[in-house]
Amino acid sequence: MKALVLSAGLGTRLGDLTRELPKPLLPIGGEPLLGHTLRYLAAHGFDEVAINLHFRPDLVRDYVGDGGRFGVRVTWSHEPTLLGTAGAVKRLEPFFAGEREFLVIYGDLLIDHDLGAMVRRHRDAGAAATLLLHQRPGSNSLVQMDGEGRITGFVERPTDEQRRASPFPWVNSGVQLLGRAVLDEIPAGAPCDLPRDVYVKLFARARIVGCELAGYRCAIDSPSRYAEAQAAFADGRYRRR
Numbered sequence: 001m002k003a004l005v006l007s008a009g010l011g012t013r014l015g016d017l018t019r020e021l022p023k024p025l026l027p028i029g030g031e032p033l034l035g036h037t038l039r040y041l042a043a044h045g046f047d048e049v050a051i052n053l054h055f056r057p058d059l060v061r062d063y064v065g066d067g068g069r070f071g072v073r074v075t076w077s078h079e080p081t082l083l084g085t086a087g088a089v090k091r092l093e094p095f096f097a098g099e100r101e102f103l104v105i106y107g108d109l110l111i112d113h114d115l116g117a118m119v120r121r122h123r124d125a126g127a128a129a130t131l132l133l134h135q136r137p138g139s140n141s142l143v144q145m146d147g148e149g150r151i152t153g154f155v156e157r158p159t160d161e162q163r164r165a166s167p168f169p170w171v172n173s174g175v176q177l178l179g180r181a182v183l184d185e186i187p188a189g190a191p192c193d194l195p196r197d198v199y200v201k202l203f204a205r206a207r208i209v210g211c212e213l214a215g216y217r218c219a220i221d222s223p224s225r226y227a228e229a230q231a232a233f234a235d236g237r238y239r240r241r
Contacts, residue, residue, distance in 0.1 A: 004089060014026075014221070038067065047072050049067060052076075053078045102178055103178075111216065113215045117211070125149070127207050129179060131172055133171060134171055134213035135171060141155065
């Protein structure tokens with residue numbers, strides 16, 4: 001199975017931590033975050049992995065090599081200009097050719113959710129897309145699910161007014177299984193974002209379902225969250241693959 005690890009972001013909210021080092025190379029328990037991610041994907045059968053790059057691509061390539069020591073084969077996608085999460089997917093459309101579905105995971109996640117269960121959920125639902133969801137107040141997305149797990153509302157980067165008007169309980173976790181039909185929704189050759197430009201429109205006319213997070217997940221998007229991920233590794237809350 002194939003996956004894309006989104007690794008092109010600049011990580012500016014981490015300040016000095018990522019001034020010279022790409023965020024996926026931040027160490028967790030003595031191993032760069034990207035190493036944890038690649039082993040995690042390999043453990044769940046995603047053995048062909050694309051990685052998009054922008055800032056200091058040489059450092060990432062030197063660390064990963066051909067991916068063999070992590071149990072994967074790597075395809076690189078260098079973006080001289082950032083394409084956004086959906087633009088990165090569209091650029092790799094030939095890589096996903098022939099796949100029934102493929103995984104897209106944000107490169108700043110330390111996570112141990114069972115991806116096999118997510119694949120089963122996606123196939124059983126006949127979904128165009130399946131999003132991993134969790135609950136966290138004040139996050140940067142609002143997602144609503146009905147009793148059958150279908151996503152019926154999606155607000156990205158909500159304002160305070162939108163939070164009051166649409167107090168949906170779920171949040172996008174940054175892990176998604178996408179069917180090939182989603183590629184048709186993404187314009188070619190222009191920056192584009194999955195949540196903001198695709199999901200907010202697609203849920204109204206296609207079957208997008210949610211899968212509830214089971215396990216540990218931390219988005220390393222600030223120094224405090226980086227400290228949280230390191231603590232979770234140290235005390236065993238994160239189950240290393």
